[in-house]
């Protein structure tokens with residue numbers, strides 16, 4: 001061990017901290033020309049100069065240098081061995097599930113992203129892949145759902161939109177004992193705040209459309225795996241299904257990711273202020289934010305993450321009031337999505353979770369009065385004043 005540490009220090013310098021890795025990730029300077037950004041290799045195929053010695057990349061579905069730079073970048077940030085870039089978050093998620101086969105069973109967090117719920121319950125179910133939804137704040141429920149054909153556990157923490165917390169390390173360890181694949185959708189935290197692979201997880205997934213891209217201008221998904229073996233299996237899916245991200249979008253995502261720390265840190269300070277302010281109001285039924293002292297799971301969250309993120313959900317009392325507030329706010333984008341420079345206010349019951357039946361929604365705390373605020377980079381005093389006028393008039 002001692003030798004290895006010395007070797008690393010000699011060849012690569014001291015281990016870099018996260019903010020430094022975000023800027024100096026390996027491909028930040030083009031090795032051929034010295035250009036200050038990764039070139040966009042807008043090519044579908046690559047010439048074989050020597051047929052006996054094929055180029056590293058021969059066809060862009062199988063490999064593209066711009067996409068490769070992005071894939072290496074996310075692998076460095078998440079601390080995994082290999083990264084993959086997909087055409088959307090759902091494309092990363094579905095390609096990962098394709099590693100399973102008919103007859104397999106997955107245990108899934110009950111308030112999983114609406115699109116993932118739809119994929120599992122209406123598409124994968126048709127292909128003989130079965131899923132059980134459990135409240136993952138209760139590790140016992142996860143254990144009780146184990147069947148002889150269970151192959152994977154799928155976590156999302158904090159979950160969307162009620163920000164429930166799952167103990168990643170505990171479930172990952174249980175998965176290892178039971179020979180199950182552990183998967184985390186890390187979209188809400190990003191590797192800036194939470195690195196599931198370091199907690200023992202096998203595969204980390206992202207909708208990079210959100211915080212990683214950060215500018216509401218690119219749709220993308222990313223995955224990172226803990227072992228070479230998993231890397232080979234996921235590569236086979238990505239190439240076989242053709243769910244790759246294009247070169248232009250890969251470049252745009254790299255550009256967005258460079259400012260991840262600065263954006264997350266700013267938005268988190270604002271989010272805490274917003275959550276505190278909402279908590280003092282008597283016309284708000286409930287506030288969900290992992291940084292609030294009374295948030296269930298706060299302790300577990302603090303054990304596995306270095307921050308609370310930039311999504312605050314709150315219940316304004318009724319669906320009618322929620323709709324009026326959405327009509328009255330002037331600053332946030334009223335839209336699906338989150339994790340951008342501009343604040344985004346969304347209405348889970350009619351937007352992200354519309355594909356979930358109403359009974360299932362209310363069981364999972366996604367009430368008709370629930371709004372989800374993704375805090376952007378505006379001045380927080382302005383955001384609060386804007387929300388205040390929308391609430392007071394309604």
Ligand SMILES: *Cc1c(COP(=O)(O)O)cnc(C)c1O
Nearest residue numbers: 088089090091113187207209220
């Ligand atoms: C948006 C989102 C997804 C889906 O990602 P797309 O890029 O929209 O396909 C998956 N998981 C979470 C937590 C999300 O917020």
